[in-house]
Amino acid sequence: MRRSDVAEGWIGVATAVLVAGLAPLTGAVLAGNVDAQLLSQQQGWHRTSAVLTQDAASAATAVTTGQDTGKAQATVRWTAPDHSVRTAPAQVTAGAKAGSTTLIWTDPSGRLRHQPMTPHQTGVLSDLAGACAAGGVCVLLLGGRRIIVRGALDRWRARAWERAWAEVEPRWTHRHA
Template identity: 75%
Template sequence: MRRTDVAEAWLGVATAVLVTALAPLAGAVLAGNVDAELLHEQQGWHRTAAVLTENATATETGVAVGEDTARADALVRWTAPDHSVRTAMAQVPAGAKAGDTTVVWTDAGGRLRHQPMTPHQAEVLGDLAGACAAAGVCVLLVGGRRVVVRVGLDRYRARAWERAWAEVEPRWTHRHA
């Protein structure tokens, strides 16, 4: 075995060890951080009563647990904690009429927010981010190994082969340089 073959074998072992250790670690850390950050971001959000300033018409329909979930965008008006009146487009029940009251989610500054995620939804998104991080670590490590083998070891072997052939070729072909 050539030294480069031994180096390549050890590089493969090191890559496997690093993938086995770092991919799950990166995935778990990122999953936990994303989950916690999503839930933390939503902590100050609260339900706020809003009045529709225009009629809403359905744009999407769906059924969840036997419940009609048709939603539509409509302009709504609400009062922020600083007593200023705000308006923005929000998702409201389809078919709601101007003047109807609905519930929107706002943050501590009175800015409109989407409906908060449930802890389960945040966990699922965290797990997805963690899986992507783990896959990214694998791609980086395996790709790095491949670059080292191609750029370093294979080029070194090719040069060594050329040097060895330059020595042997004249004896085999009876040509002398």
């Protein structure tokens, strides 16, 4: 067995140990960070009463999205904490009439926000991000081993083969340089 084969074997073992240790650790750390960021991002969001400035579309328009959520988009008006009046399109009950009130989600500065994610939704999103990070670590380590280490060893083996052939070839072909 060549020294390069032994080195390649040990590098494979080291890569396996790194994958087994770093992939779960990276995934867990990223999942925790994403979960914390999602929860802190939604901190302070609260429900605010808003008035529709136009009629909301009927439920029949929901067919274009492929699902009937019972919601439609309409422009609403609300008062922010700084007492400024704001307007923006929001998801409201389908068929609601102009002048009726609805509840929207706003942040502490009064900007319109989507409904906050449930703890289950943030957990699923965090776990997905962690799994992607763990997979990325595996791809980087295994790909790096394959491309960098194996490529370097193959180049070293080719040079060793050329040196060995340069010694043997004159004896086989009876040519002398």
